[in-house]
Amino acid sequence: MDMAYCRFVYKLGRQHTFNTTITILLISSVLLSISLIIYTPQIAQITDHLSHIRYFYYITAILTLDTLLAIPYVSLRVEKKILQFLLIKFLQAFTNVFFSFILLYFPCCLISIEHSIYSCFNITIALNTLDAVFIANLLSNIATLGFLLPQFKGFRLIWNSNTVQMMWAYGSTFFFTTLFARIGEILPRLLFRRLIPSNFYATSTKEEILGSFGISSKLMLFITLGIHAFKYAAEPFFFANADRKNATKLYGQVMYLFILAACISLLLFSLNIKWIAKIIIPNTYYRNTVDTVPYLAFWHIVLGIYYNISVAFKLSNNPRYNTWINAFGSLVILVMSLLLIPIWGHWGCVYAYISGATAMTLLGYYIGQKCYPIQYHKKAFLLLLFTFLAIGKISLWPERFAFLGLGWAYLFLNITILVVFSIMGMVWYKFYE
Numbered sequence: 494m495d496m497a498y499c500r501f502v503y504k505l506g507r508q509h510t511f512n513t514t515i516t517i518l519l520i521s522s523v524l525l526s527i528s529l530i531i532y533t534p535q536i537a538q539i540t541d542h543l544s545h546i547r548y549f550y551y552i553t554a555i556l557t558l559d560t561l562l563a564i565p566y567v568s569l570r571v572e573k574k575i576l577q578f579l580l581i582k583f584l585q586a587f588t589n590v591f592f593s594f595i596l597l598y599f600p601c602c603l604i605s606i607e608h609s610i611y612s613c614f615n616i617t618i619a620l621n622t623l624d625a626v627f628i629a630n631l632l633s634n635i636a637t638l639g640f641l642l643p644q645f646k647g648f649r650l651i652w653n654s655n656t657v658q659m660m661w662a663y664g665s666t667f668f669f670t671t672l673f674a675r676i677g678e679i680l681p682r683l684l685f686r687r688l689i690p691s692n693f694y695a696t697s698t699k700e701e702i703l704g705s706f707g708i709s710s711k712l713m714l715f716i717t718l719g720i721h722a723f724k725y726a727a728e729p730f731f732f733a734n735a736d737r738k739n740a741t742k743l744y745g746q747v748m749y750l751f752i753l754a755a756c757i758s759l760l761l762f763s764l765n766i767k768w769i770a771k772i773i774i775p776n777t778y779y780r781n782t783v784d785t786v787p788y789l790a791f792w793h794i795v796l797g798i799y800y801n802i803s804v805a806f807k808l809s810n811n812p813r814y815n816t817w818i819n820a821f822g823s824l825v826i827l828v829m830s831l832l833l834i835p836i837w838g839h840w841g842c843v844y845a846y847i848s849g850a851t852a853m854t855l856l857g858y859y860i861g862q863k864c865y866p867i868q869y870h871k872k873a874f875l876l877l878l879f880t881f882l883a884i885g886k887i888s889l890w891p892e893r894f895a896f897l898g899l900g901w902a903y904l905f906l907n908i909t910i911l912v913v914f915s916i917m918g919m920v921w922y923k924f925y926e
Contacts, residue, residue, distance in 0.1 A: 497660040497667070498567050505656065507568070511644075512651045513660060514564050519650070522557045529553045547618070551627035552679065558634035565644035570725055582721065585637040586714050590773075592629035593711060597622060597779065622704030622779075666812045670819045677823035677849055681830045681842035682707075688834040688841075697781060699838075705781045706839050712766070712773060712783070716758060716790040720797040723751060731804045745868040748801045752873040755794040756880040757914045763787040763884040764906055787884040788843045795850040798877070802854060805861035814860055822853035876917075 502510045529536075530553060537546040569578040596602050603620045606628065610616055620628075682703065689699045697705075727747065734740050762769075770783045799818075806814045826849035833841030861867070 498564055498571070502568075502571055507571070508647050509651070509656075510660075511564065511568060512648055513653065513656050515561070515645075515648060516650050516652060517657060517661065518560050518564065522560050526553050526557050548623070548627065548683075551624075551631060555627070555630055555634060556675065558631070558638060562634065562637055562641065565641035568644050578725070579722070581637065581640045582718065584640055585633055586718060588636045589629055589633035590711055590714065592632045593626060593708060596625035596629055597708065598776065621700055623700055623707065626704060626707040666816055670812070670816045673816065673819035673823045677819070677826045678846075680823065680826055681834065681845050684827075684830045685834055685839065685842060688831070689838060693838055702781060702839055705779050706785070706842070708774060708779050709770075709782045709786050710789055712770060712786045713790045713793065716762060717793055719758060720755075720793055723797065724800055727801070727804075731808065741865075741867045744801075744804065745870055748798070748867075749870045749873045751797065751801060752877055753914060753917065755797065756876055757910065759787065759790055759794060759880055759884060760887060760910050760914075761907060762790060763887045764910070765903065768903075782839055785839065785843050787887075788847065791881055791884060792843070792846040792850050794877075795847065795854055799850065799854045799857050802857040802861050802867075805857075805865035805867060809864040811864050814857075814864070818853050818857050818860070821856060822849040825849040825852045 498510055498514050505513075530550070533546060533549045533553075537549055566578065566581075569575075569581075603625060607618055607620055610618055685703055686699060691699065693699060694702055731744065734743055737743065766783065766786060770780055770786075774780050774783070803815050803818075806812050826845045829845035829848045830841065833844050835841070837844065858869075
């Protein structure tokens with residue numbers, strides 16, 4: 494519904510649009526949450542998670558809060574309160590990391606939650622590291638809702654049939670797009686427990702690996718924040734320049750610059766991942782899956798490229814293609830998870846994510862060029878492929894320059910990457926100008 498908010502806010506007014514949108518989301522979220530809670534036992538039985546049924550309740554609560562946070566965030570963008578928007582986004586990420594740290598490194602906190610659950614519901618439960626990841630996510634969303642409360646000033650429940658019908662017709666397409674994207678993101682982690690045998694890992698249980706996998710993904714914070722910042726800035730830019738004669742060339746340039754910046758960030762991130770992980774995750778027990786993080790960051794970058802490509806569907810008034818492509822991506826992730834997780838464990842999750850994002854990008858490019866042809870620079874995609882091939886080995890590069898001293902080796906390689914990509918950016922600028 495955030496797209497519907499952007500579409501109608503100038504026509505209907507900020508307060509009326511905000512009230513209507515939040516009313517729609519509250520009603521739909523409550524109905525969906527009730528349905529999920531009612532059918533959770535059946536879903537848990539089908540996925541063989543009856544002993545961990547609480548995970549589905551976590552996901553339901555997190556999705557509900559995510560839905561309610563979307564409109565206050567988009568209202569900040571529309572009102573051009575960029576600094577406030579970025580600050581709250583940062584605080585959301587920071588509180589997530591903070592609560593994860595507290596729950597994982599101070600077991601007394603999880604024990605306190607267990608006692609509270611027993612006192613309130615008379616249920617005995619043993620919380621683990623995966624519970625800590627879910628609870629941290631839930632607490633950070635609650636804290637973020639508190640940060641965004643000023644945006645709810647003047648809110649009241651309203652229902653205007655004509656407005657609701659108009660906004661729902663426009664926003665429902667994007668709702669299903671987001672739904673399929675979320676399903677694709679959650680599927681591998683849900684299937685992991687079912688597909689991996691108990692003795693798959695020699696020194697850890699599958700629950701411990703899954704918890705470590707969730708903690709390691711927190712290291713992508715700055716990569717994902719950068720991609721989200723681009724998304725929030727790009728959409729108004731795309732629509733504002735749609736009537737320009739050279740719009741398609743301009744969009745191609747934006748794509749190239751996005752890939753260039755993403756490759757620089759990913760290479761620097763992959764090069765420094767070892768010492769970053771030691772600072773953020775000091776306990777080696779939770780660093781079992783750190784080597785997957787650059788590839789997870791690459792997955793997010795490929796999704797960012799698809800987001801660029803999907804603008805063709807919005808500008809040509811064909812948003813339904815975006816929904817179907819996201820559904821197709823979720824299907825690819827499902828199939829690849831079923832095939833790869835039993836063989837490669839948590840690496841199967843990583844490859845499933847990358848496969849789904851790549852399939853979406855290729856299909857989106859093919860259909861998008863038919864709907865709204867954009868002059869993309871093919872060399873950018875070759876640069877992305879080179880970066881993907883490099884991230885697996887780049888963390889070993891400092892050892893090859895150990896004769897300089899480890900600190901100087903890191904400094905030399907970081908500067909080299911920045912200089913090489915800066916030269917490439919300047920050459921491109923002169924060539925296309």
